[in-house]
Amino acid sequence: MTTTVPGTSRTPGPSGQERADPLNPPADPHNPLAGPWDAAGFERRLRGLAAARYHDRHPFNRRMHAGGLSADELRTWVANRFYYQCAIPLKDAFVLTKLGTPDRRRSWLRRIQDHDGLTEGDGGIERWLRLGEAVGLRREDLLTHRRLLPGVRLAVDGYVGLCRDGTALEAVASSLTELCAPSIMLTRLEAFPRHYPWIDPAGLAYFRDRVPQGRRDAAEALAWVTEWALTRAEQEQALAALSFKCDVLWALLDSVQGASAPTALR
Numbered sequence: 313m314t315t316t317v318p319g320t321s322r323t324p325g326p327s328g329q330e331r332a333d334p335l336n337p338p339a340d341p342h343n344p345l346a347g348p349w350d351a352a353g354f355e356r357r358l359r360g361l362a363a364a365r366y367h368d369r370h371p372f373n374r375r376m377h378a379g380g381l382s383a384d385e386l387r388t389w390v391a392n393r394f395y396y397q398c399a400i401p402l403k404d405a406f407v408l409t410k411l412g413t414p415d416r417r418r419s420w421l422r423r424i425q426d427h428d429g430l431t432e433g434d435g436g437i438e439r440w441l442r443l444g445e446a447v448g449l450r451r452e453d454l455l456t457h458r459r460l461l462p463g464v465r466l467a468v469d470g471y472v473g474l475c476r477d478g479t480a481l482e483a484v485a486s487s488l489t490e491l492c493a494p495s496i497m498l499t500r501l502e503a504f505p506r507h508y509p510w511i512d513p514a515g516l517a518y519f520r521d522r523v524p525q526g527r528r529d530a531a532e533a534l535a536w537v538t539e540w541a542l543t544r545a546e547q548e549q550a551l552a553a554l555s556f557k558c559d560v561l562w563a564l565l566d567s568v569q570g571a572s573a574p575t576a577l578r
């Protein structure tokens with residue numbers, strides 16, 4: 313069996329030393345003529361980027377999962393993340409307009425339905441509102457975005473803008489942070505009852521439902537991105553879109569964290 317050395321596109325030679333693979337040349341980001349990575353190498357780069365830059369490493373998320381947030385910090389996060397929740401079906405509607413076949417549109421449409429629900433009182437946005445009530449926020453405060461921070465608005469609007477103005481490849485690739493999302497949901501399902509027992513566990517339904525949805529969505533997006541990005545330039549575009557999305561999630565938490573800092577430090 314031929315194995316590829318992680319992070320390179322070279323294969324080990326018979327005596328263990330590397331030999332160049334002419335069909336899969338080594339990475340050189342400055343060479344416009346560089347050939348594409350093979351499917352496995354491209355997928356490894358997508359997964360590696362998402363894992364290295366995902367917001368589970370952000371100090372605010374680390375503190376959340378270790379039980380270090382005050383009730384007010386949790387409320388600030390939930391209220392601000394609601395703006396992201398509301399933006400997801402909007403960006404998915406832009407993605408839909410870029411998909412050229414009924415089967416792909418039918419499949420992507422499911423994401424909008426996951427968040428908006430098929431009927432009143434159903435769906436992810438409603439479940440996030442219930443999470444808000446469970447942490448002590450009024451529904452009305454969420455719906456009016458009264459606590460929305462300017463940096464969160466800019467970050468989330470940036471994500472919607474990428475999906476509006478970018479190619480189908482960029483828009484779908486930017487959703488690939490979801491490769492890491494099921495694991496962060498499981499972390500919260502374990503951490504919240506332990507560290508924040510004052511939150512009604514019924515309010516955590518959003519996190520529970522996102523585990524299978526995130527797995528399914530990430531697998532679908534990964535299959536499409538690896539099918540579409542055939543040239544090195546397209547692969548780089550997909551990686552850049554995913555990198556941008558990592559920045560969106562990171563910047564959102566930077567803002568939320570800044571709002572919790574003591575006034576003297578702001």
Ligand SMILES: O=C(O)c1cc(C(=O)O)c2c(n1)C(=O)C(=O)c1cc(C(=O)O)[nH]c1-2
Nearest residue numbers: 400436486487488489490491492493496522
């Ligand atoms: O709480 C989180 O950490 C988190 C992260 C992400 C993500 O990685 O993009 C999503 C979600 N949640 C989420 O709930 C969600 O519905 C979702 C949709 C998407 C997307 O880009 O299409 N990401 C995420």
